[in-house]
Amino acid sequence: MVKAAQEMKPEAITERRRGWFLNIYTKLAIAYLFAPVIFMIVFGFNDPQGRFNLSWQGFTLKYYSPSRLFEFEELNQAITHSLTIAFLTALLATILGTLIALALTRFTFKGRSALNLLLFVPMASPEVVLGAALLSLFVTLNFARGFTTVLIAHIMFSISYVVVTVKARTAGFDQNLEDAAGDLGASPWVAFWTVTFPLIWPGIMAAALLAFVLSLDDYVITLFNNGGYITLPLWIAGASRLGVPVQVNVLGTLIFMIGAVYAIVSIIRTRGERVSSIH
């Protein structure tokens, strides 16, 4: 062993040491990122005796049965609210944001650079500021808080992310392709749907998912503007004062699994495409 180390070139030793360090560091980073998620998943199988799901009491699958999972009417309603808002936010913010991204990349118009800059404001400002500002706006306008204000707020903060995501795709778009479509007899409308749209579709999908997740997740802005329209994060935050039921862990686990499965599938698909394009 000593002899082997002596024979090794100095660079090889640093190389190996770095490899060892990087290895440990990577594992620590992954553990740090996933510890809360793993904790959440594990405690979804806990069978607590009291109100608090904080110490391990025994394994059970009973909270995965629909009758137990959906036993709290308020929780069910919060889930419905959150999914409704997230779906509508993803839909509307993606449509509006995609149109903005297209306009920003292909036209020069008055206020273009100002718009480009202002789009970063919702991303850069603290949520608590946005939430409070929106609330004072709605109060000034005498606009009743509820479903509509929550939806408006969510679309407002999601649009910027949609624009940035879609723009990454439209900026690299070859304008000649639309000329070519027109040359072959496609009207601008047909050219958009047969050429432009399919090519920027992956960007639009990514943006819609991002908007959906951002909306599903939002607590601070919704807290200011909900007017009694309780979403899942609001309900969980409220419940945590009395003890979070195991159902929340189970729901969290299920949502996480959907995301994980989606990620894995898309990785496999892109890998498959890369392989097929090599051959």
Add this chain to the structure above:
Amino acid sequence: MSSVHLEGVTKSFKDMVAVDNIDLDVREGEFLSFLGPSGCGKTTTLRMIGGFEQPTSGKIFLGEDNVAGLPAYKRNVNTVFQSYALFPHLAVAENVGYGLKRKKVGKDETKKRVEEMLELVDLPGYGDRRINQMSGGQQQRVALARALVNRPGVLLLDEPLGALDLKLRKQMQLELKRIQSEVGITFIYVTHDQEEAMTMSDRIAVMNAGHFEQIGAPQDIYEFPATEFVASFLGASNLLDGDVESGDGGMTRVKLAVGSTVSVPTNRMPAGAGHVRVGVRPEKLHITGAGATGDGGGTSANGHGANAVEAQVMVSTYIGVSTSYECRTSDGSKIVVYVQNLGNSAQPIGAGATVRLSWDPEHTFAVGANGGGK
């Protein structure tokens, strides 16, 4: 198949005039090239015929119809783009069939025509490939097939071979010419490569600064350039300043600034000019040592050497098939001479020697002294 006719077409972008009041007649089934340096307006003119740009003023006729103002998708014209602009999300056959699908051609017919077209461009059986699986040369052919399958009246080609390497380029030039004669469609081809234009075209329209300098068959343009720009853009030219002295019958006498008087066919003289530049191509010149008087005093029996000037050899370069001499006349004009190396007896003339350069009046042309920039 249809003819193209431009009438007073102008295109300006803000205060820049890209195309300046041009007229053009392209005959049915013709292969016509727009040749010119970058920024001369050739691509803009092509894009106006294609419908991607609208003229600021003027008329564009495809066959009988004035299409100025109509968008590209309403014109019976197809384009092969410089970047090919193939649709990356569609397979080769879907790319080629795209135009037919827009015209609502039936599935079976589309399939048949796409296959025929892929065969024509030498890509049979490639229909299912993805675009990114094709090489540059193959993509070029797909772009050509995608345009031709629509049986357009006119096919526009915007420097389509620009991205290919030299060998493939030469091959595609011949291929394009073959395909054009096979389908018989009018081709308008944009290029800045004079050799490419010469190889393929029935006629060449030389463009400069937004207007046509000369339109004609490759031989006419090369042998008898109408302007100084054409003379220097296509091949090498020797231009000598002179003043018109007199004309008799078919020949006009021009007194050159270097001293001698030469004959120029009158029909190659610019109209109404007193001061002209007389031109002759380097390979048309005969070079003889000043001592040798074999050619006589400028009126040999066979007509050779009827025009002559004296000059001094500055540089002589042996190239193999030929020797190139760079000479200078007494007034400082540069004259380049190419002499073919026909036998091993030919003694290259050394630098510094005084020589006599002579040529046939039939090979002489003249351009206006102030016309065209260099």
